[in-house]
Amino acid sequence: MFLRNSVCHMCRQNFLPVISARRTSKRQISMDFQGRPQFRRRTEREKIQWIKDNFPQVFKKIDISVRETLRCVDKLPVFHGEYNYFWKFDSEQKLEDWVVTSDSDNKQGFSRAFLALSRNKRALFYGNLSTEVPKDGELTRAGYVQLRSPVNPGVRQTYDWSDFTHLVIRMRGDGRTYGLGLQKNYKKSHAFDMAMGLTANDQYHYPLFTRGGPYWQVAKIPFSKFYLSHKGTVQDKQAPMNISEVAFLCFNLMDNVDGPFNLEIDYIALLKDANHEEKHAYELYDLQDHVVSAY
DSSP states (O other): OEEEEEEOTTTOOEEEEEEEOTTSSEEEEEEOTTSOEEEEEOOHHHHHHHHHHHHHHHHHHHHHHHHHHHGGGGGSOOOTTOEEEEEEOOSGGGGTTOEEEEGGGGTSOOOEEEEEEOTTSSEEEEEEEOOOOOSSSSOOOOOOEEEEOOOOOSSSOSBOOTTOOEEEEEEEOOSOEEEEEEEEOGGGSOHHHHHHTSSTTEEEEEEEEOOOSSOOEEEEEEGGGOEEEETTEEOSSOOOOOTTSEEEEEEEEOOSOOEEEEEEEEEEEEEOOTTOOOSOSSOOOOOOTTOOOOO
16 A cells, blocks of 8 residues: 555645555565565455554545645635735644744753743743853854744645745734744755755845834735845855745844843734735845855
């Protein structure tokens, strides 16, 4: 038994696996002298036992694929001024898959970060940022925290936001400047590229300014404003991001200011503005292929 993908006729995406049982009738038992596998017919008892052992994994994949199929409605035409409220934080369940990390988790500092539901039924990212450097003789700076969105549980494991032009966040901060990050899908890169780690740390960033105080604010950021960086270093060779393959969204704080922080988020939405025609807001320098960055 194995899974074979079908194709959605509306969005042309592989979405619903179909169960096939062509490989359940044989079982490999040995290899011949030339290294070729030798098979024999499975007995009825072996077939039933194999299905019992593998049914939970197969059912889980089918369940995820069905949910991916229901999301195919996002492939319908998106019109000017239309919003898609991608993440709405109004319950504890909506926070379960979000990942919170800090330098203390990796033994690289003493910062602490947490995620909880506030008394206003909103997501509250809070903690304490510390720039104290561990005395291990290796690190020279410290102080960072991060809140990362879940990965798409569907078959593609990426978010397709190509129909939208802006990222909209309704939030209430503490006056600090946070960093927004969009991670591209580096899993589809070349195997040698992944092994060398050339693109695994590439992210597109944009600053998120908070006013502080009791009032809510709405930040509307065009995707064209995000700039390419590698391990926090802005790259001279810029390129627009492929919004159709977003691995995750993250909030970073590393402003070198010791003390508590808190960022309350109501929702994260996507907006299509048909009047926004900008593809990339920054100059695209024509560098040689072997030049990655210049200092």
